[in-house]
Amino acid sequence: MVQRFKDININTSSEITTDMFLKNCLNNLHIVLLMSPGNNLRLIFRNYPGFVNKTYVDWINKWPVEALNAVVEKVLINVGYF
Numbered sequence: 442m443v444q445r446f447k448d449i450n451i452n453t454s455s456e457i458t459t460d461m462f463l464k465n466c467l468n469n470l471h472i473v474l475l476m477s478p479g480n481n482l483r484l485i486f487r488n489y490p491g492f493v494n495k496t497y498v499d500w501i502n503k504w505p506v507e508a509l510n511a512v513v514e515k516v517l518i519n520v521g522y523f
Contacts, residue, residue: 474492476482486493 476485
């Protein structure tokens, strides 16, 4: 990271380097959290409201087996497995 700063002529003092590193981490960090819906999920959100802030919740219902097979076949064809 320090070399990257030197390449673009940015001061590489410890404080500036640390600050830019943390900003870079915060901008690029993504976490995927999978949980089953229900009362337990409601309790978790009530106890830890930070899960809801700046979070995108995507409710996904159960898929039919035919749809899952079609997606798997398409992905495997795209990666050259078939």
